[in-house]
Amino acid sequence: MMPACLLVSHGSRDPRPGVAMQQLARLVIEQVQSVGSEIVVDTACLELNPEPLHQQIIKFVRNSAACDKIRLKVVPLFLLPGVHVMDDIPTEVALARQALSQEILIELQPYLGSHSGLELLLAKQFATTTATARILIAHGSRRPGSQTPVETIGKNLGAVNAYWSVPPSLEVKVKELINLGNKQIAILPYFLFAGGITDAIAQVTEKLQLQFPDVDLQLAEPLGASAELADLVWDLIQE
Structure with missing residues (x-):
C-alpha cells in the first residue's frame, strides 16, 4: 500500500x-x-x-x-x-x-x-531561560483527566502548571511564585505554534511585568x- x-x-x-x-x-x-x-x-x-x-x-x-x-x-x-x-x-x-x-x-x-520525547523538547525551551522558578502554561480542557499528562511533565521539569482556558490561570501562578520570594520566573507556553493565544499570553506577561517590576518574567517561545x-x-x- x-x-x-x-x-x-x-x-x-x-x-x-x-x-x-x-x-x-x-x-x-x-x-x-x-x-x-x-x-x-x-x-x-x-x-x-x-x-x-x-x-x-x-x-x-x-x-x-x-x-x-x-x-x-x-x-x-x-x-x-x-x-x-x-x-x-x-x-x-x-x-x-x-x-x-x-x-x-x-x-x-x-x-x-502522548510522545515522551516532548518533555525533552520542553526542557530545551526552559534551558533558554535563566530563571529558577518555572511555569508551564497549557491550553487546558474541561474533560476529566485531560490535564494529567501535562501535570506530570510539569512535575518532571520542576515547573508549576497554569492553563489558558481553565483554572489555575497564569496570573494566579505568577503571583503565587512571587509570594514565595521568587525573583526570576520562566514562563513556557505549552503550545505547538505562535498564534492568537500565545500573543494573549505575551500580553498577560507584559502586564504582570509592569505590575511587578522587581521580578524578571522570562517568556519562552512555543515549540514551533x-x-x-x-x-x-x-x-x-x-x-
Whole structure:
C-alpha cells in the first residue's frame, strides 16, 4: 500500500499556525526521505475550515493518484487528551471510513502530546531561560483527566502548571511564585505554534511585568516547527 499521512491540527483564523503546519509537513517528508523511505504528507484542520474533517480526509484520499492502494495514517497534532482528541477526531475518522472503500485503510495514530520525547523538547525551551522558578502554561480542557499528562511533565521539569482556558490561570501562578520570594520566573507556553493565544499570553506577561517590576518574567517561545518535532511526528506515524 502507498503510505500517506494527514497531520490534523485544531485550525485557526490566524495564518501563522497554518504556515507552521505546512513547514512541519515538509520537515516530516525530509525526515522520511533521510531514512530512504517515501510518504505523502498533508495537513487538515478539525475546526475553522470550510469543510469538516471527514470531508477533508475523503478529499485527500480521492485526490491521491493511488487512492485504491492508499494506507492513510491520521496523526492528531494536539498536546492534551481533551474532547477533540478523545471524541471529535475519532468521530470524524469513523465518518470518513464509512464513506471510503474498504480497500483503503485509515488508521488513527496516537496524539502528539502522548510522545515522551516532548518533555525533552520542553526542557530545551526552559534551558533558554535563566530563571529558577518555572511555569508551564497549557491550553487546558474541561474533560476529566485531560490535564494529567501535562501535570506530570510539569512535575518532571520542576515547573508549576497554569492553563489558558481553565483554572489555575497564569496570573494566579505568577503571583503565587512571587509570594514565595521568587525573583526570576520562566514562563513556557505549552503550545505547538505562535498564534492568537500565545500573543494573549505575551500580553498577560507584559502586564504582570509592569505590575511587578522587581521580578524578571522570562517568556519562552512555543515549540514551533523543527526537525526535532518532525522526528516525534515520524515516530507516531510508524506506531
